[in-house]
Amino acid sequence: MSEQAGTAATFEMHRNHLQSVAYRMLGSLSEAEDAVQEAWLRLSRVDASSIDNMRGWLTTVVSRICLDMLRSRKARREAPMAEPTPEMSMSYTNLADPEQEAELAEAVGVALLVVLGNLNPAERITFVLHDIFAVSFGEIAPIVGKSEMATRQLASRARRRIRGAQASSEVDVPRQRDVVQAFLAAAHTGDFATLVRVLDPDVVLRDDRQAASVNVTRGAAALADQVAGRAEKAAQLALVNGAIGIIVAPRGRLRYVLQFTILNGKITEVDLISDHERVQQLELNVLID
Known part of the structure; x- marks a missing residue:
């Protein structure tokens, strides 16, 4: 097997994970596919043998790509809402059935998708990486360009919004x-x-x-x-x-x-x-x- 083929095979091992990460960050299945494809292009340009933790490296790369896409979307004042998430065992091409799409969106939680869409880009990236995929704040900080302490605060703010902790105590x-x-x-x-x-x-x-x-x-x-x-x-x-x-x-x-x-x-x-x-x-x- 050639070195390029070996790199491609390694990437395919992590594709479902990357799609899952990118989907939750972007709320759009098609954009998630674009982000994953861009991550592959970036991997193909480096010496894969020099990467000690391929899953971690790819997660970081796709997260940075998603952050750029979210910031660009915000700058254009766009807000495409979430498409249904692909299950880990399902391929992107199997999602044409609207009923199946609805079931998948329900599995993720429509309300959660809506709330994630209202977080700012850094909050969303931090929440998804830390609270959903258990990435450490030390690893997230350079992705979002913040200190580790500031990254913790981003996650805390996002978490309060997700959980509804800001509901007024005066409201019954x-x-x-x-x-x-x-x-x-x-x-x-x-x-x-x-x-x-x-x-x-x-x-x-x-x-x-x-x-x-x-x-x-x-x-x-x-x-x-x-x-x-x-x-x-x-x-x-x-x-x-x-x-x-x-x-x-x-x-x-x-x-x-x-x-x-x-x-x-x-x-x-x-x-x-x-x-x-x-x-x-x-x-x-x-x-x-």
Whole structure:
């Protein structure tokens, strides 16, 4: 076997690991493939025999590539949401089935994908490497260009956002969760009576997908009629700015967020937010049971 063939065989041993790392960092399967391919090109240009820890070397290289891609994406104000993650035993070409994609996204956790997408590049790289792949802070620090102490702080900040630790202590989250869960369940089943019961009689829905002249729905009956039996399968509870809300992200692609105002156990306001710039301003957190 030639030296180049041997290097290629070694790289293939680590491909699934690199794809898994890159996917979680980028939230896009196609971009993850690009990052892994770039890592191979960089490996092919060096003397592989001089690398003592090939897995570590490749993980570092693909992480730096992903960091550059995330920063470039942010500079372009782009935000492609996550595509389904490839299982370790599955090839990239087996992901054409939308149902399979949805199952894979659910396996990773749609809410987690959404929250990862809202971390800044350095936070995301640090969290993925340390908390998911157990890379030491000493190894991560030079990748993100920070001191080890600063890298620890990045991970801590990202972890708080992931776990929803920034939820306001003044918010009655359990009670809100019951109300919003009842709303979502009734919207799924078409239970008009339950919808009216959890809505304030003067509830207001603002939908930024509609023209300003028609983007407001007023009244419990009107809103219940609008949503009964029409809830999307991908809708699920999440923390939105520290309060219970709903995210809709089919196959991991964030479509919109529902933000609720609840007073005295009734939903008084609902804001449907789909505009990317507005979504980026929201604090979205995974709900941990």
